[in-house]
Amino acid sequence: MSSHLDQTLAPALAERRAAHLYRTRKLLQSPQTPQVMVDGKNYLAFCSNDYLGLANHPEVIAALQQSATTLGVGSGASHLVAGHSSEHHALEEELAAFTGRERALLFSTGYMANMGAITALVGQGDGVFEDRLNHASLLDAGLLSGARFQRFLHNDLDNLQSRLDKTEAARKLIVVDGVFSMDGDCAPLPELAALAQKNNAWLMVDDAHGFGCLGKTGAGCAEHFGLNQEQLPILMGTLGKAAGSFGAFIAGSETLIETLIQFARPYIYTTAMPPAVAAATRASLRLIQTEQWRREHLNRLIAHFRAGAQALNLQLMDSFSPIQPVVIGDEARALLISQKLAERGILIIAIRPPTVPVGSSRLRITFSAQHTIEQVDQLLLALADIMGEVEHD
Structure with missing residues (x-):
């Protein structure tokens, strides 16, 4: 029999799940690099704030x-x-x-x-x-x-x-x-x-x-x-x-x-x-x-991604920083795209309310000086395919 505390708290959790706003923790099992192991699987990650690639230096x-x-x-x-x-x-x-x-x-x-x-x-x-x-x-x-x-x-x-x-x-x-x-x-x-x-x-x-x-x-x-x-x-x-x-x-x-x-x-x-x-x-x-090259390379990655994303007609924000959000809008759709990217071995988290305003759920893509141009191209190719799939669903 659940306690009064659990009975009182449980409805708010159920409501958050139903609204596609429930948050879960992922278990990182590797150093913080572009190639990570999370929950026993290998991913190419674009969701770390380790912008200069120094966390594992x-x-x-x-x-x-x-x-x-x-x-x-x-x-x-x-x-x-x-x-x-x-x-x-x-x-x-x-x-x-x-x-x-x-x-x-x-x-x-x-x-x-x-x-x-x-x-x-x-x-x-x-x-x-x-x-x-x-x-x-x-x-x-x-x-x-x-x-x-x-x-x-x-x-x-x-x-x-x-x-x-x-x-x-x-x-x-x-x-x-x-x-x-x-x-x-x-x-x-x-x-x-x-x-x-x-x-x-x-x-x-x-x-x-x-x-x-x-x-x-x-x-x-x-x-x-x-x-x-x-x-x-x-x-x-x-x-x-x-x-x-x-x-x-x-x-x-x-x-x-x-x-x-x-x-x-x-x-x-x-x-x-x-x-x-x-x-x-x-x-x-x-x-x-x-090591000035770290910022120089990071800026090249950002410019390369923005050019590719604009060619795909993705909705970007006005940003020249390593944070490059792709606005999706709907919470469930943002989660779906994030899941489809994960199935392709790319880890990007869907950011939803209350972190961002309702109707502006997004993929928060972040870059590190350890990423390569080839890895950015891999991301762009996956986004092109997945956005096409989602549009036709």
Whole structure:
């Protein structure tokens, strides 16, 4: 006999299954490379955020192993107790230098970095203004901050300005993704920076999907758009995507970082990441800066795919990033195409509501510097065949 808890929760699960929105976990049994083993089967994968192919790089692995031998595995405590190691400290200094900021502060995850920064910077009597397509962590942080939370239309500067005109908030925080995770497009950061300064507001950018990929040296959206610390005072980046490691950081002024150390609860009350992970990230950071070919090859792959997809009349988004969504629309159809690709040995996940708006379900295709042009052609051929099959079903 099921418990009252199970009886109460089960209908919502059944409803999600019936709406083709049920999520299941796949079991990865290989390193994160274009060729993966999932649930005992081999696939060519186009669904990883390992954009530069560093998650399985021998130098990154060696750095982690060496540091674990020297410093152990667990950090043992929070940064403010006894967990802030020399590897953490060196990584923060290198991230600050790389992003052109005075200081950087490590967090264990991107979700925690966003939650920590936003809730430390604004509260009751303040205003937080977020793009409607921001990542869930940004939206959750805005809601939980206690500030008046407003969402403006995607990349719509006029809509944002009209909201700023009406606010009486003591502090005004504008928050956007640098590269939007489900659409792959960029925020208009130079215009947002100018708008923020004009309105005496602070600009915060989540550069999870730009860091490592954009900019001449890979320093991300700020470098790509040429924005300094004054123009973009609160820069967040994650280390589990293009950097191939784990964790996140906030970069900015000395005063900003000291404020987060004192007031960001997710930072204060969380065990520090393993020092070996910080050492691995330091190795990947060096590779990001010295192996320019990774970004150059990635850009060739993206251009090749977009040209091929447009020839097939696939509905693409306005994206020059490694995120190249193909919009399908209907949830069940997106799932069907994903399943047919899997039958051909190609792994791409169907993204459905509530992650994306109803009616915009899509195949979220992502590229890595480890992919080849031939593998992209294999994907395009499979899409051509499957789209033809689905149209005639």
